[in-house]
Amino acid sequence: MNEQSNARKSYHHGNLKQALVEATLALITEKGPQGFTLAEAARQAGVSAAAPYRHFKGREDLIAEVARQGYILFGDLLEHAYNNGQPTALSAFSKVGRAYLAFAKRHPGHYIAMFESGISLTGNSDLTTVSTRAMSVMTLAAEKLLAHLPASERPPAIMVSHHIWAMSHGVVELFARGAPGGRAPFSAEDLLESGTGIYLRGLGIIPE
Amino acid sequence: MNEQSNARKSYHHGNLKQALVEATLALITEKGPQGFTLAEAARQAGVSAAAPYRHFKGREDLIAEVARQGYILFGDLLEHAYNNGQPTALSAFSKVGRAYLAFAKRHPGHYIAMFESGISLTGNSDLTTVSTRAMSVMTLAAEKLLAHLPASERPPAIMVSHHIWAMSHGVVELFARGAPGGRAPFSAEDLLESGTGIYLRGLGIIPE
C-alpha cells in the first residue's frame, strides 16, 4: 500500500513488486483491464516509469502476476468455504457458490485480471497450475454432492461444476457490478442463490 | 464489405458509415474491444483517419453504433426463435436459449461490443431501447413457460430470465471462445443445453 503520496524515504522502495501489484489492482478496478498502463502503475507506486522493469518483463507480465495472486486467493477462499465437505456435501457446495460471488465482489481487480484481461493460460504454466487448483475445488464439491445420487441419474461432476461456474460468472458479469443488467429487481446474491437452488432441485439433490 | 484492397473509384466512399461499422466488427472480433482503434478502422475502410468524424462523434460513438446494430439483430433473432411461443412454450423457450448462444458465436463482434466493451447504456437512450427490447423477448418466453405452473410454485419471470441469461452469458464467456474454460470436455452448446435442462426440471417444467 505504498503510494505516491506516501513518499519513500530511501532511494530503494523496499517493496516495489507488491506495490505495483496493488497499484495494478486499483487501476484495473477503476478503469478496466485496458485502462491500466504500466506508466501509471509506476506513478502510483511513486517510482519512475523504468522501475517496474526490475521486477516484471513488461506490462503483460505484471497483469499475469496479479492474476496469479488472484487465483491463489480464489482457491484459498473456495477451499475454506468448502471446508472438506463439512457439515454436509450440500451445504459445502452452496458455500462454495457464495464464496465465488463474494470473491468477485470483494476482489474485483483480481477477478478482472483473471477472467476479463484477455490473459492466456496456455504458455504460462504458473498460471495454469493455480487456476486448475482453484477450479478443482468446484469440481470436488460437485463430486461429493453427486455421490448422493444413484449412479443411473448422476451427471458428470465436471459438467455440473461447469454449469455452476457459468451461472456464477454470468451473474457476476451481468448483475454484480452495475453492468448491463443494470438495476435489476434482484441482487446478485439472490439471483445466484435462487438459480443454483432451482438447478439443484433439477438434479434431484433437493427434494420436491 | 468495402475494404482497403477494394479501392474506391470515386472521391466519395458512398457507404462509409456502414463500412466503418463492419471494420469495427472485424477489429473487435480479432483483437478485443480495446485492440480496436478508430485510426485502424478508417484504414481498413480505405479512408483517411479524419473521415470517420463525418459520421461519428468519435471512437465511443462508433462502438455504440455497433452495439446498437447488435442489439437489433439480437432481438430479431431471439424473436424469430421464440416464434410467438409456437408450437409450445417449452420448445420456444429452448429455442431462445439456443439462439442466444448461436448469436454470440456467429456475431462475436456484436456480442463483444454489446457486453464486453464497457459501453454504458445509461445516457444513451437509443441503446437502452434496443437492449430492453431484446431482453424482453427472454422475459416473455419465461412468462409463457411459467404460466404452466400452479401460481403457488411460480417464480417471477424476470428472475427466471435472468437465471437463463446469466447461465448463457457465462457459457459464452467461459466456453464458447477458447476462453479460460479452455478445452473443456463439453461443447458450449452441450453445456447450455444440459444446464438449462436441469434448471427447467428444477422449476418443475420438465417432469421426473
Add this chain to the structure above:
DNA sequence: TGTACATCAGTGAACGCGCGTTCACTGATGTAC
C-alpha cells in the same frame, strides 16, 4: 438541358499526448575478509 451555386464527404497535414521500452547511470545495500 445547361448552368450557378450550396452542400456534402472526403483529404492531408498537423497537434499534443502518453505509452512501452531501452540505456547508461548511480546511490544504497550486503558481504568477504
Add this chain to the structure above:
DNA sequence: TGTACATCAGTGAACGCGCGTTCACTGATGTAC
C-alpha cells in the same frame, strides 16, 4: 569493527510509435432555375 567491492534497485532522459482529434482545404454531388 572497518573497509573494499560486487550487486542490487532505483533514476532520468531519450526513442519511436500510433492514437484521437482539429482544421482549412477541395473534389463530387445535388438542386433551383
